[in-house]
Amino acid sequence: MWPPVGTTCGALAVPVAVERVHSGAHYPSDVAAGAALGLASAALVRAASRLLWRRAL
Numbered sequence: 001m002w003p004p005v006g007t008t009c010g011a012l013a014v015p016v017a018v019e020r021v022h023s024g025a026h027y028p029s030d031v032a033a034g035a036a037l038g039l040a041s042a043a044l045v046r047a048a049s050r051l052l053w054r055r056a057l
Contacts, residue, residue: 006042 017031 013035017026017035020026021028021031
């Protein structure tokens with residue numbers, strides 16, 4: 001919906017992810033899986049809202 005906000009949130013998430021790996025709280029694969037899951041769920045939410053809007057009209 002708002003690409004600048006998404007970019008800002010993504011830019012803020014990267015240092016947090018790096019810190020979590022650096023501190024040993026997560027493995028890099030954990031961070032990669034979380035990022036993939038987050039991106040996939042965001043894409044599904046965007047697609048679902050568009051499909052529901054089409055069916056409502």
